[in-house]
Amino acid sequence: MKAIEKFDMLHVTDRVLVAVSGGKDSLAVWDLLTELGYQADGLYVGLGIGEYSDTSGAHARRFADEHGLKLIEVSLRDEYGYDVPTAAAATNRVPCSACGISKRHLFDKAAIDGGYNVLVTGHNLDDEAAVLLGNTLRWDIEYLARQLPVLPARDGFPKKVKPLVRLTEREMAAWCIVRGIDYLVDECPIAAGNKHLAYKAVLNSVEHESPGSKAAFYLNFLENMSPLLAGMSVAGKDSLHSCATCGAPTTGENCAFCSIVGKAAALDPVPVECVLGKSVGKSLSKRARR
Numbered sequence: 622m623k624a625i626e627k628f629d630m631l632h633v634t635d636r637v638l639v640a641v642s643g644g645k646d647s648l649a650v651w652d653l654l655t656e657l658g659y660q661a662d663g664l665y666v667g668l669g670i671g672e673y674s675d676t677s678g679a680h681a682r683r684f685a686d687e688h689g690l691k692l693i694e695v696s697l698r699d700e701y702g703y704d705v706p707t708a709a710a711a712t713n714r715v716p717c718s719a720c721g722i723s724k725r726h727l728f729d730k731a732a733i734d735g736g737y738n739v740l741v742t743g744h745n746l747d748d749e750a751a752v753l754l755g756n757t758l759r760w761d762i763e764y765l766a767r768q769l770p771v772l773p774a775r776d777g778f779p780k781k782v783k784p785l786v787r788l789t790e791r792e793m794a795a796w797c798i799v800r801g802i803d804y805l806v807d808e809c810p811i812a813a814g815n816k817h818l819a820y821k822a823v824l825n826s827v828e829h830e831s832p833g834s835k836a837a838f839y840l841n842f843l844e845n846m847s848p849l850l851a852g853m854s855v856a857g858k859d860s861l862h863s864c865a866t867c868g869a870p871t872t873g874e875n876c877a878f879c880s881i882v883g884k885a886a887a888l889d890p891v892p893v894e895c896v897l898g899k900s901v902g903k904s905l906s907k908r909a910r911r
């Protein structure tokens with residue numbers, strides 16, 4: 622694959638952990654990497670988003686079984702006492718915020734604890750272009766400087782790579798169909814409030830009027846803009862220390878994940894239906910608090 626070579630993402634001796642959701646992108650990248658001869662295990666995080674999570678887990682397990690691959694599983698509810706709907710209510714923020722913090726923490730932890738030296742995610746060109754549009758609309762230099770297909774290992778974080786950044790959502794769906802991969806088609810039921818969906822819609826409409834714009838927007842950013850932003854991220858310069866609760870690298874006393882655990886594990890489980898409207902989260906957090 623061109624991206625793996627161009628961005629020097631992986632070596633055959635790497636121990637690779639692929640974050641797998643059961644959707645087309647993560648299963649396709651796992652499939653691609655094993656086809657290319659990489660040693661890649663999977664990691665599935667059970668987010669507790671009702672039936673959606675039950676089904677996504679089943680797709681990930683089936684793929685692993687059928688291909689004789691190792692799948693590591695972590696359950697937010699079983700191991701940390703909360704799930705994403707409850708975390709959304711506890712923090713009174715959109716579900717994707719608590720979900721993203723939880724996933725990033727558990728991906729890093731699983732990679733470090735398991736001795737993997739590279740963590741792979743299935744972000745594709747559409748995903749990265751949407752994130753880039755959001756970062757550009759805010760001229761968020763910090764995020765723009767770190768929006769790279771490869772982030773090297775540092776201070777207790779594993780190396781992170783995104784091999785699909787040159788490939789579109791459609792291409793990944795086509796790959797799955799050609800390879801007979803049975804992936805989860807349903808969208809997450811609590812994605813409301815996720816601005817990336819709106820950015821994707823905008824980019825799709827621009828692409829419709831001017832084919833090739835999406836790829837040019839993202840790939841030319843990497844080619845022309847990223848080198849100018851190199852070194853402008855303060856993330857690598859901030860002094861990190863160990864979270865007082867879990868030991869993960871953080872800038873505060875406790876990491877963002879432990880802060881969510883502290884708030885959400887104290888609540889009774891909040892059903893998925895109750896976080897579909899943002900305002901409901903507020904009333905629920907009071908009702909559900911013990």
Ligand code: Q46
Pocket residue numbers: 668705716717718720721809810811812815
């Ligand atoms: S699973 Fe989680 Fe996504 Fe659902 S809550 Fe948002 S981030 S949309 S990839």
Ligand code: ZN
Pocket residue numbers: 864865866867868869875876877878879880
């Ligand atoms: Zn912590």
